[in-house]
Amino acid sequence: MRTIAVLGKGRVGGNLAAALTRAGHEVAVADRTQGAAADATRTAQIVINATPGAGSLDRLTALREELRGKILVDVSNATLDGPDGLPADLLYPGSSLAEQLQEALPGTRVVKTLNTMLFPVMTAPATLTRSPDAFLSGEDPRAKQAVRELLVSLGWRTEWITDLGGIRTARATEAAILFVPHVIRAGGFAPFAISIAR
Helix, strand or coil, X not given: CCEEEEECCCHHHHHHHHHHHHCCCEEEEECCCHHHHHHHHHCCCEEEXXXXXXXXXXXXXXXXXXXXXXXXXXXXXXXXXXXXXXXXXXXXXXXXXXXXXXXXXXXXXXXXXXXXXXXXXXXCHHHCCCCCCEEEEECCHHHHHHHHHHHHHCCCCHHHEEEEECHXXXXXXXXXXXXXXXXXXXXXXXXXXCCXXX
């Protein structure tokens, strides 16, 4: 059991918070207001960034002291949206939100994961017709192991979780967001995940 703060009360944050609570974790959910986020972050072992990616860097940099020594699980994608509200381009081309966060928060262990799927799959991976993949990117092996255990508690099988290496690998998984609008336009808003066939 972990003490977890979920930053963000939207579809992603709400879905994760509910599933983590069902899995037996102690979960606090904070909206985007600075005071609520600081309070939730201060008492957590693991903090999940489920805020909109375009504003995540500013919001989390403001929590530098509260995040010091913590594991920050970043599930967001920083994108520039098109006229239909779907992702049209990357906010940090040649980099990634996860890299930007790790650079801005050197005292925090950032792990990128769960950002290559629609949000329902994050907490119900077995509902897909084929095995999905969850990818881990981060510099700290112990932090990644803690996140791996968190994913297992959400229903991810260990063989579905792939450690890609350091935080720089997050630029590859974040770029996968560019598939999303095309897949949605082609097949509707049905749950899916980017996976590697082996």
